[in-house]
Amino acid sequence: MALAAHNDTDGGGLKRRGLMLILSSPSGAGKTSLTRMLLQRPELDLTLSISVTTRPRRSSEVEGIHYEFITHKRFEQLRDEGELLEWAEVHGNCYGTPREPVERALAQGRDVLFDIDYQGTQQVKAKAGEDVVTIFILPPSMKELKSRLERRAEDSGEAIASRLANAANEIRRWRLYDYVLINDDLQKTFRELVAILTAERSRAVRQTPGIEAFVETLLSEK
Ligand SMILES: Nc1nc2c(ncn2[C@@H]2O[C@H](COP(=O)(O)OP(=O)(O)O)[C@@H](O)[C@H]2O)c(=O)[nH]1
Ligand SMILES: Nc1ncnc2c1ncn2[C@@H]1O[C@H](COP(=O)(O)OP(=O)(O)O)[C@@H](O)[C@H]1O
DSSP, X not given: OOOOOBOOOOTTSOOOBOOEEEEEOSTTSSHHHHHHHHHTOGGXXXXXXXXXXXXXXXXXXXXXXXXXXXXXXXXXXXXXXXXXXXXXXXXXXXXXXXXXXHHHHHHTTOEEEEEXXXXXXXXXXXXXXXXXXXXXXXXXXXXHHHHHHHHHOOSOHHHHHHHHHHHHHHHGGGGGSSEXXXXXXXXXXXXXXXXXXXXXXXXXXXXXXXXXXXXXXXXXXX
């Protein structure tokens, strides 16, 4: 599968390998808020992977922006036709990442942001190896997690209970991730995310072959 990407298109002539940035957390820890903050910064130049889901749409959500809301039948069709890069059942609903938009963005040398669970993270890591950077977001306490879910007031009592019941199982997966952040202060966590992105983008392994050409030019200067 052609998931590794080279950024051949930037006018400056420097080529950098694209990366896949995955954010995961138990429900309510803050990944949607952090994703929104990352996307509001055009200079970060991130493309969001928009998942398909069989979950009902929340009142705050917009079709095609937050998710594509689809039927179970359509989900099974996409999955069986190999149209999903990864998929998982989470809190009793099915979620999946459409393959084509991700491949297209990576082929254009763009970095892609994913808000997916640990099961999907494992599948993407198995397929794309070192081009994947994974970050797990923890809540400062279980009490705060519960009150964030209640304050968000977007889910039924039953849906909140199911999310809290799954939280411990999700939290135990933190070791699967490259980075772990505790989202106490939202602005601080955002700054930490940007720092990780900046550092990962600068890794030598992602600079080839662009940096080789740049170094050649440097060394040829009189
Ligand atoms: N594997 C996988 N998980 C997803 C995908 N989209 C969303 N999720 C995860 O599904 C879980 C539930 O998401 P959502 O219903 O939006 O609820 P929220 O986490 O409470 O905002 C979260 O852990 C998401 O990261 C996807 O395409 N694939
Ligand atoms: N650091 C934080 N401090 C206080 N409230 C937060 C913080 N991060 C997120 N929230 C709030 O908690 C709720 C859940 O956050 P959200 O981003 O929807 O979580 P997730 O996508 O992980 O389920 C939202 O109402 C959000 O505004």
